[in-house]
Amino acid sequence: MKIGVFDSGVGGLTVLRELVKLVPQADYLYFGDTARLPYGSKSVETIQKYAVSATKYLEQQGAEMLVIACNTATALALDAIKASTKLAVAGVIEPGAEAAAAATKKKNVLVIGTEATIGSHAYRTALEKRGVRAAEKACPLFVPLIEEGWAEHDITQRVAHVYLDEFFQDPDRSPDLMVLGCTHYPLIKPMLRAVAPWRVEIVDSAEATAAVVAKQLSSPGHSQLATRSSQLRFFATDSVEKFRRLGERFMGRAIANVEHVDIEA
Amino acid sequence: MKIGVFDSGVGGLTVLRELVKLVPQADYLYFGDTARLPYGSKSVETIQKYAVSATKYLEQQGAEMLVIACNTATALALDAIKASTKLAVAGVIEPGAEAAAAATKKKNVLVIGTEATIGSHAYRTALEKRGVRAAEKACPLFVPLIEEGWAEHDITQRVAHVYLDEFFQDPDRSPDLMVLGCTHYPLIKPMLRAVAPWRVEIVDSAEATAAVVAKQLSSPGHSQLATRSSQLRFFATDSVEKFRRLGERFMGRAIANVEHVDIEA
Numbered sequence: 001m002k003i004g005v006f007d008s009g010v011g012g013l014t015v016l017r018e019l020v021k022l023v024p025q026a027d028y029l030y031f032g033d034t035a036r037l038p039y040g041s042k043s044v045e046t047i048q049k050y051a052v053s054a055t056k057y058l059e060q061q062g063a064e065m066l067v068i069a070c071n072t073a074t075a076l077a078l079d080a081i082k083a084s085t086k087l088a089v090a091g092v093i094e095p096g097a098e099a100a101a102a103a104t105k106k107k108n109v110l111v112i113g114t115e116a117t118i119g120s121h122a123y124r125t126a127l128e129k130r131g132v133r134a135a136e137k138a139c140p141l142f143v144p145l146i147e148e149g150w151a152e153h154d155i156t157q158r159v160a161h162v163y164l165d166e167f168f169q170d171p172d173r174s175p176d177l178m179v180l181g182c183t184h185y186p187l188i189k190p191m192l193r194a195v196a197p198w199r200v201e202i203v204d205s206a207e208a209t210a211a212v213v214a215k216q217l218s219s220p221g222h223s224q225l226a227t228r229s230s231q232l233r234f235f236a237t238d239s240v241e242k243f244r245r246l247g248e249r250f251m252g253r254a255i256a257n258v259e260h261v262d263i264e265a
Numbered sequence: 266m267k268i269g270v271f272d273s274g275v276g277g278l279t280v281l282r283e284l285v286k287l288v289p290q291a292d293y294l295y296f297g298d299t300a301r302l303p304y305g306s307k308s309v310e311t312i313q314k315y316a317v318s319a320t321k322y323l324e325q326q327g328a329e330m331l332v333i334a335c336n337t338a339t340a341l342a343l344d345a346i347k348a349s350t351k352l353a354v355a356g357v358i359e360p361g362a363e364a365a366a367a368a369t370k371k372k373n374v375l376v377i378g379t380e381a382t383i384g385s386h387a388y389r390t391a392l393e394k395r396g397v398r399a400a401e402k403a404c405p406l407f408v409p410l411i412e413e414g415w416a417e418h419d420i421t422q423r424v425a426h427v428y429l430d431e432f433f434q435d436p437d438r439s440p441d442l443m444v445l446g447c448t449h450y451p452l453i454k455p456m457l458r459a460v461a462p463w464r465v466e467i468v469d470s471a472e473a474t475a476a477v478v479a480k481q482l483s484s485p486g487h488s489q490l491a492t493r494s495s496q497l498r499f500f501a502t503d504s505v506e507k508f509r510r511l512g513e514r515f516m517g518r519a520i521a522n523v524e525h526v527d528i529e530a
Contacts, residue, residue, distance in 0.1 A: 038303075041507075042504070046300045046502075140409065141413055144409040147306075148405055148406055155420060238311050239308035
């Protein structure tokens with residue numbers, strides 16, 4: 001089984017990291033559309049066009065299933081991607097919403113993400129379907145702060161307070177769970193845990209998505225080889241060197257085999 | 266005279282704002298490549314390809330002269346753009362370096378900009394040719410902070426201290442002038458003035474570039490009509506609405522006539 005994993009950049013590597021742990025029987029093709037990132041601040045039409053061309057490329061390279069490891073692309077382009085392919089396509093939002101709905105006791109959660117993801121209200125819609133009330137907050141500075149290597153900087157913590165404090169001021173009305181609706185955010189999870197009140201649970205859609213894919217693939221017809229280690233190939237539309245350097249922080253291990261792709265050609 | 270002004274996004278509007286003041290006898294076509302921004306964190310090859318396709322578009326629309334109102338595109342793609350057109354092409358770096366060299370007494374300046382602009386050492390090269398020593402510092406968080414609308418937020422000032430304080434610690438060796446090597450930075454000029462020691466002069470390459478274009482066009486053969494107001498047309502590759510909303514802060518006035526362009530088509 002060869003799984004194509006798609007993101008606008010390196011953030012989706014936090015999903016790939018979880019997939020490799022939970023689904024070692026698969027091999028992976030990872031596509032980072034780094035020449036056209038970030039998707040988070042762009043319009044629906046632009047994101048759909050980019051996402052469809054990228055996932056088509058993964059299919060041409062032999063992917064047999066697609067994981068859209070990008071919240072913005074899932075929020076705005078999942079239907080367009082599904083319409084453009086016969087492969088099974090998994091996004092990150094349904095798994096994240098499902099995990100959040102299962103874990104919240106107050107049925108009241110906060111979702112954080114990029115401007116485009118939050119503007120789409122995809123999480124709110126998915127959560128309301130499950131009887132959960134969702135506040136949503138765009139946090140556009142988190143991605144550049146994380147990419148600057150400031151995941152543990154006290155300035156990043158202050159930015160988090162500016163974005164989030166208002167949601168936790170009234171204990172009666174405050175959410176008991178926060179959804180990390182952007183694949184960059186697992187890198188600031190320890191800091192976010194310190195910024196939110198200690199009772200607030202954090203759901204990471206990267207983990208939730210990998211768990212859903214694992215469940216699908218461990219159904220009869222797919223073999224489990226726990227000792228196997230997955231083969232990984234990486235494609236990036238911008239600098240291979242930068243992808244490798246930045247990506248290792250997200251993947252949590254060395255990255256080899258990054259190939260440059262000129263997707264407009 | 267119709268001048269094509271090109272930037273990756275809205276930052277170049279700070280250059281257009283100065284051009285309209287100093288060269289009112291021209292009309293302007295402004296192209297913001299917002300679907301593919303930011304250029305500042307991308308590779309040379311990618312930036313060249315994007316910049317050439319964008320300036321070709323401006324030429325097709327009737328531009329008779331090109332102003333590359335983007336430091337990153339000037340640093341990395343000015344030669345490629347010049348090779349692709351017969352029009353006169355002005356960048357922002359030579360004017361900025363010239364103005365800085367004329368104003369520094371210590372012949373010792375600091376240049377700040379995006380990762381790609383600073384990595385190219387284009388300013389340092391241009392300044393050393395003029396006998397000026399240049400320290401360079403990439404400040405990748407300034408653009409997202411400005412686009413978040415935090416130009417006056419104290420967090421932005423703290424980020425500036427993190428980036429810049431080391432350069433001003435030793436009064437004997439510290440620069441007496443700072444070049445704003447990114448067209449977004451005029452929006453944080455008052456804050457930067459407070460962060461740098463008061464003796465440090467600030468050179469804004471947007472102003473310097475407009476002055477150079479004004480000088481070129483006021484040569485015999487071009488008429489000066491001081492009471493005329495320029496006609497402006499704007500093109501954006503991503504959301505027209507977002508361009509208008511964000512752009513008004515950079516342009517310092519209302520923006521109309523934004524047209525969407527699909528440049529890959």
